[in-house]
Each structure stands twice: as structure tokens, then as C-alpha cells.
Amino acid sequence: MKNLGIKRRTFLSGTALFGASALLKSPKAFSTSLPKKMVGLYGPIQGVAKLNANENPYGPSPAALKAMAEASKRGAYYVRNSAKILREMIAERHELSPDHVLLSSGSSGVLTYLALALSKKGKILAPDLFWDTTAKMGVRNNKYGIKRIPNDVKLGIDLSAMELELDDEVSLVHITNPNNPTGKLIPAKDFERFCNRVSDKCVVLVDEAYNELTDSPDKTTMIPLIKAGKNIAVARTFSKIYGMAGMRIGYMIAKPELLELVGQFGLGDYGLNQAGVAGALASYNDDRFLAYSKSKVLEAREMVLSALAENGLTALNSQTNFMFVDLGILNAEKFREQMEKKNILIRGIYRDYNNWSRVSMGRIEDVQMYVDEMPKVLDALSKTYS
Ligand SMILES: Cc1ncc(COP(=O)(O)O)c(C=O)c1O
Structure with a gap:
């Protein structure tokens, strides 16, 4: 019985789960990029800011x-x-x-x-x-x-x-x-x-x-x-x-x-x-929940906009729960990789738009992580260009 318990816990851990899902070999088009060790059974593990799939973490209502x-x-x-x-x-x-x-x-x-x-x-x-x-x-x-x-x-x-x-x-x-x-x-x-x-x-x-x-x-x-x-x-x-x-x-x-x-x-x-x-x-008609969710998105967009301005960057005018950020001379995939090392998941390059980086408006504390780590990552990446 004891052994079974241990096996069960191992199965439920993020690492083991990732291993199991990798075996299923789902086509790339349908995968929602789940980096190793960062995703538990039903979503991101504690301490990971999942800002890569435009989800609303304040839901379900x-x-x-x-x-x-x-x-x-x-x-x-x-x-x-x-x-x-x-x-x-x-x-x-x-x-x-x-x-x-x-x-x-x-x-x-x-x-x-x-x-x-x-x-x-x-x-x-x-x-x-x-x-x-x-x-x-x-x-x-x-x-x-x-x-x-x-x-x-x-x-x-x-x-x-x-x-x-x-x-x-x-x-x-x-x-x-x-x-x-x-x-x-x-x-x-x-x-x-x-x-x-x-x-x-x-x-x-x-x-x-x-x-x-x-x-x-x-x-x-x-x-x-x-x-x-x-x-x-x-x-x-x-x-x-x-x-x-x-x-x-x-x-x-x-x-x-x-x-x-x-x-x-x-x-x-x-x-x-x-x-x-x-x-x-x-x-469907829960206007209170919808207004609450929207207010969180607007709050997050403001946070990102002012952090970008402080770092001399801009984003396109967004009407959604994500922003497309212009990284200037920096490469969006490298930015994504470095942010991932800080437990922040965002998107890399789309097609050949090499300097454009997409970030979702998640929980406010997750967006805070993005805002806090962004200057350090930008700084480190800029040095590789100078
Ligand atoms: C524009 C757009 N349409 C559709 C979808 C698919 O969403 P779902 O199948 O979860 O409704 C997405 C997912 O990110 C999307 O960005």
C-alpha cells in the first residue's frame, strides 16, 4: 500500500506528468507549450507566471x-x-x-x-x-x-x-x-x-x-x-x-x-x-465576473505599459488580454528564453517578426514578476549586442 502511495504522488508531480504527455506525441500545432517542471497536473505550478496562452486565471467564475x-x-x-x-x-x-x-x-x-x-x-x-x-x-x-x-x-x-x-x-x-x-x-x-x-x-x-x-x-x-x-x-x-x-x-x-x-x-x-x-x-450573463476580469486585464496592461516606457520600449495598442511588445533590436526568442529561466512564460518569435514579443495579462502578481524581471533581462540581452 505504501509503495502505491509513492507511485501515485510521483505520477501527479509536474515532472512525471510532462514525461507522460511527451510520450503521447501530440502534433505541434495543438500543443500549448508546456515547459518541463513548470506545469502541474492542471496548470502552472506555484511561482510560475504563465503568460503565454491568453488565459484568464481569474476564472472560472x-x-x-x-x-x-x-x-x-x-x-x-x-x-x-x-x-x-x-x-x-x-x-x-x-x-x-x-x-x-x-x-x-x-x-x-x-x-x-x-x-x-x-x-x-x-x-x-x-x-x-x-x-x-x-x-x-x-x-x-x-x-x-x-x-x-x-x-x-x-x-x-x-x-x-x-x-x-x-x-x-x-x-x-x-x-x-x-x-x-x-x-x-x-x-x-x-x-x-x-x-x-x-x-x-x-x-x-x-x-x-x-x-x-x-x-x-x-x-x-x-x-x-x-x-x-x-x-x-x-x-x-x-x-x-x-x-x-x-x-x-x-x-x-x-x-x-x-x-x-x-x-x-x-x-x-x-x-x-x-x-x-x-x-x-x-x-454567460455573469456581468459582475466579466467586469471584474476586464478590470484586471486593464490594470495589467497599465502595469506593462508603464514598465515598457521606463525601459524605453513600446507595445501596440491592445484591445485584448495580451500585448505585442516591440523589443527594438532585441530578439524575441532570446527574450522568451531568458524570461523562462526566471519562471516567466511568454511567447517567442511569430513568423519573421523577430523583435516582437507577446505577453498575456495573467494574475496581477504574475504580471508583476514580468515587470520586475524585464529590465534585468533586457539589460543582459542588450550587453550581448554591444
Ligand atoms: C484568436 C483566437 N481564436 C481562437 C482561439 C482558440 O481558443 P479556444 O479553442 O480555446 O476557444 C484562440 C486561442 O488562443 C485565439 O487566440
Whole structure:
């Protein structure tokens, strides 16, 4: 008995767990970069600032936690009514019928199904910098590729350049708004005009994973265009402001014909887990929790902005829970490596944007670690350049 206890504890330790997961050899595209010894069974271990995946560590909300515990007791049963009610709630908020809502395991589910469905028919047109994980799934399984259009000089999405590239071979235009990794939001009026015109020619996907974190979520969403019958799909998630990334609930809003096409590649409600749906139901209208989470993000962004200013650096104007920091002459991957040595996990280089570094707004104490260690790491790295 004693031995068994020891074995069990070893299995539960972060190191052993990492070893076990490495054996599973999950494809790189789906891994969420888990450095050795820093991640325990369900998340970062004590003393590690996990600022690399845009999670909201203040979630799940107390109401969601309670609902999930309750739902887990009934985990013997497949999901049925709870998902139906969630679809109804989402539809009601946007004054649509429930057949305009498709749920999946994270928004990655619906995003992947859409990419699979449409990259059978043609190319995906997208900016150079966008959250491309699911688009890649589409093209990996089909003959068409992603056509990437350079971002503008301020790393914004160049809508005019994208529109010029539209041709009969394009089946999907994929825009992340606000964008990841830049955090930038497209001005609503410009974007609305773009979506209106482009959706006459092909499907427009707007990934709004961070919409609730923008200053005016209702003004920046493209969901009203769906109500107007446009060929647009909007993806949303409970992984970001709702703080339930590990509970895997997301959804797509689009007209029923388009969702029917998308739904062919997924399992619908059958692919959902009862606890995740329960948490989503309990927190969807929890304005108090959402406001609290947003206030923490704003507080963290201020901390990072002033630390950057003190170090002579800047970041792009973010409307999200992450910031894209311009490191000047320094290399973002080297910065990431050095920060990791201080137990701070951030992102390295995106594509060839060598001096751009993405950091998520996590718990305030984690952001404090980032802010405290940044000058020392910058200093050490600068010396290697002089
Ligand atoms: C823009 C964007 N869309 C979608 C996702 C996927 O999130 P999930 O599958 O957890 O909903 C992410 C994750 O970071 C993201 O940044």
C-alpha cells in the first residue's frame, strides 16, 4: 500500500506528468507549450507566471465552479438539454434563432470544421499575422493553401490589400478581430464595409475570441451582419474572458445553411462535456465576473505599459488580454528564453517578426514578476549586442 502511495504522488508531480504527455506525441500545432517542471497536473505550478496562452486565471467564475461541480455529479449522462439551453441563450442575446448557433469543444472546434469545409473548395485568404492554427488544419487536409497578405507598416490588417487579392479561387476570408498576436482592433465602420462587400463573393470568418475584452464589444462585433443575412461566420469562446480555457466550450454564429456545411465536420452537441456546458451556462450573463476580469486585464496592461516606457520600449495598442511588445533590436526568442529561466512564460518569435514579443495579462502578481524581471533581462540581452 505504501509503495502505491509513492507511485501515485510521483505520477501527479509536474515532472512525471510532462514525461507522460511527451510520450503521447501530440502534433505541434495543438500543443500549448508546456515547459518541463513548470506545469502541474492542471496548470502552472506555484511561482510560475504563465503568460503565454491568453488565459484568464481569474476564472472560472464562482457561479461556473458551482455549476460545474453540480454537473460533474451527473457526468454519467451525455449532454442534451444543457447544450440546447446554451444555444438558446446565445441566440437570444443576438436576436437570432438557435439554429444560428453551433457549439464545439473550444472555438477551435468550429474554426477547424469551417476551415475543413471551405478549404475543400478554395484558398483561405488571411493576413500574414493572425491566429492560424485552425486554418492550417483545413489546408493540411486539402489541396488549397492559405494566401497571406502582408500586414501594414503598423502591423494592422490591410483590408484594401486583402480585397484586391480576392478572386474565384478564394473560398474563405479569415480575419481575427481583435487580432492575435497584435491585439489590434480594426475600426468598426471600415471593417463592416469590408465584410459587407467581401461576403457577397465568399464566406467571411471573423474570429472574435477577444471581443468581450474590447472597449465597446457591441459596436465591434460583426454578428449584426449575420442577422442581416450575410455570408459571415463569427466565432466566440468561453476560453478567454470567461476564464474556462480548460473546459473547452466555444461556438460559431452564422446562418443555418452555412452552419449545416460546417457541422458536417464535427459532432455537434454530442462532442461536448457536461461540466464545460454547465460552466458556460452559469457565466454567460455573469456581468459582475466579466467586469471584474476586464478590470484586471486593464490594470495589467497599465502595469506593462508603464514598465515598457521606463525601459524605453513600446507595445501596440491592445484591445485584448495580451500585448505585442516591440523589443527594438532585441530578439524575441532570446527574450522568451531568458524570461523562462526566471519562471516567466511568454511567447517567442511569430513568423519573421523577430523583435516582437507577446505577453498575456495573467494574475496581477504574475504580471508583476514580468515587470520586475524585464529590465534585468533586457539589460543582459542588450550587453550581448554591444
Ligand atoms: C484568436 C483566437 N481564436 C481562437 C482561439 C482558440 O481558443 P479556444 O479553442 O480555446 O476557444 C484562440 C486561442 O488562443 C485565439 O487566440
